[in-house]
Amino acid sequence: MVVGDLTDESVDRLFHALADNTRRDILRRSVEGRLSVSRLAELYPMSFAAVQKHVAVLERAGLVTKERHGREQLVRTEPDAVHRARRALDQIEALWRGRVDRMADLLARAPEAGADEPVQGEDR
């Protein structure tokens, strides 16, 4: 695929996906906590600064921690945090699915503009 064929939007999406793949890969490789940021940076075709940024995003999210070993900082994946993040997002999904269902119900019951009187609530 030639980049020239892509719209701005799809280029954005592509870069976004690549970034996500890198982060996912960092999580996978850091499970044992033996790699430093510099070692990780050697594994990807991108600058040290870019890899450092991905690690920082993961660290901010609580998904990895950094541990000082002499002059190096070793990156370690927190499997429990990864699990908790997945579970929390599943529950927030349920929250929003419920909200969207209620929004659709309200729209079906009061479709007219300016209908300010209370809508009847006993039916479901």
Place this chain on the structure above:
Amino acid sequence: MSVTSIDKDFENLTLTLVADFSAPVEGVWRLWADPRRLEQWWGPPSYPATVEEHDLSPGGGVTYFMTGPEGDRHHGWWRVVSADPPTSLEFVDGFSDQDGNPSADMPSTTARVEITEHGDGTRMVLRSVFASLEQMEQLARMGMVEGLEQSVGQMDALLAE
């Protein structure tokens, strides 16, 4: 089915939801802009929301509380970052303590809503970026209530057959 897609990006603590409604853009906007409508969908049925202050202009905000089955109150707030009625709204969404004062120790979510014409109806895209795992988990508790109510609803439907 109104929810068209949900993307859960746990590496970035981000949720992106796309929903399609068979209603005009203004109708969907009013669900956010009319406090009486907002309180009918924001909280799960067993935690109905009561909106106190409501001003969707930039710099304005919303304060509300949700009342639980034991009469327990859970306060929350929005601070409006930008608003372009009837098509977009960006706000920071956080919790408050029992007296309704914003909790300083609890980081907040940034939510962006885009409402656009789509076919015969309206598409709503919501992107929520959570500040931390802890904050996501606090919100998730409300999702647990919701999930439970949905499964009870499904059971009711099955029993009615």
